[in-house]
Amino acid sequence: MSRPGDQVPGEIGAVRTLRVLTYLSKRSRPVSAGTIARDCDIPRSSLYRILRVMERMYFVVHLPEDELWGIGIGAFEIGSGYLRSGVLERSGRPLLVRLTRRTGMVSHLGVLHGSDVLYLLKQTTDEPARPFVTAVGVRLPAHLTAMGRAMLAQLPAHQVRAILWRPGELVTRTGRGPRHLSELREILRADRSRGYSVESSSTTEEVSCVAAAVFDHEGLPIAAVGVSYYDLPSAAEVERIASAVRETADGLTTRLSGTPVRRRA
Structure with a gap:
């Protein structure tokens, strides 16, 4: 040196x-x-x-x-690039298999890529299921997806603004979801408070998703785990699903960083 x-x-x-x-x-x-x-x-x-x-x-x-x-987001994308090299997929695949078996639902793993979520892994069920748009390699607006919101909720406000800022309203796919950053901030505040995110019909009509963030050793969100479903479950069932999703995300955090999970309150 x-x-x-x-x-x-x-x-x-x-x-x-x-x-x-x-x-x-x-x-x-x-x-x-x-x-x-x-x-x-x-x-x-x-x-x-x-x-x-x-x-x-x-x-x-x-x-x-x-x-x-x-x-800025450029630094975040370099970190995501390291994870997209295969480390994240290899570590997360067996955990997604267990999550799908536990919930009976399709599970996903994704990272932020600019203002989008990039889907890296998808674990399907053994039963025939209706198709989802969340195939591996697909990118969807982060503010519309539960996985995107789970990560955004754990970032400082200035970084969320840097990632999502654009003139005019935020984009929508189905006419649902936040149209302005102020509206999104309220959603992220609620997501951060409960430790997971829920989205319904914002990316695809009649499809809902529950997701939780995965963290690095500094406590920053580097990925998210989520499950998607067509049938709208009861509030108690959502809590059961969310518990399984959070346990999976926390397990992946430990695998990747070797440190306890540190979510923003």
Whole structure:
């Protein structure tokens, strides 16, 4: 490893960029440029150049109203890319098999990919079932799906805004689901409070889903586990399904990170 005095200018810039990225990834909320410069020991003039480049590459997000900087979706997608390399699928497949056997329902595993959920695994039942749109490789808007909401509910508000912000209303598929970020925030608050997400007919008419987030060692959501069904169960049955889904998600968290689950309250 080279010492600071041995580094060439390009290497110094790379080290500083990675230092900023690591620093922001560990912050629970956006911080000012002055705080970043102080804590990362980077001159303010150099820091602003770094931040502007990182912003163009979506590794950081700038909140101009508050003059704050936070981690961006580009950094999140790199982490998801590592999981999509096969680690997540190999670890999650046997757990989905058990979840489907336990609930008698189709189960899924997915990750955030930009503002969408990317479905990585699907475990079907032994019984003939009506088709679902959630095939492996399919992408659906995260704010409409239980799996997407389960992950979004565990992210800081500024990161949710960075992921989903667009002019006008949020997209819909069936005419149901949140149309504005303010409406979505209320849904995410309720999901976060109970520890799982429920969605009904937002992606496909008459199809419902229950999902829970999977976490990394830092307590950030890296994936979600969910089950889908056509028949609308009773409230007690939803609780039973949710319990099985959460246990599966927690089991995958332990497999991947080796640490206890830390959900945001």
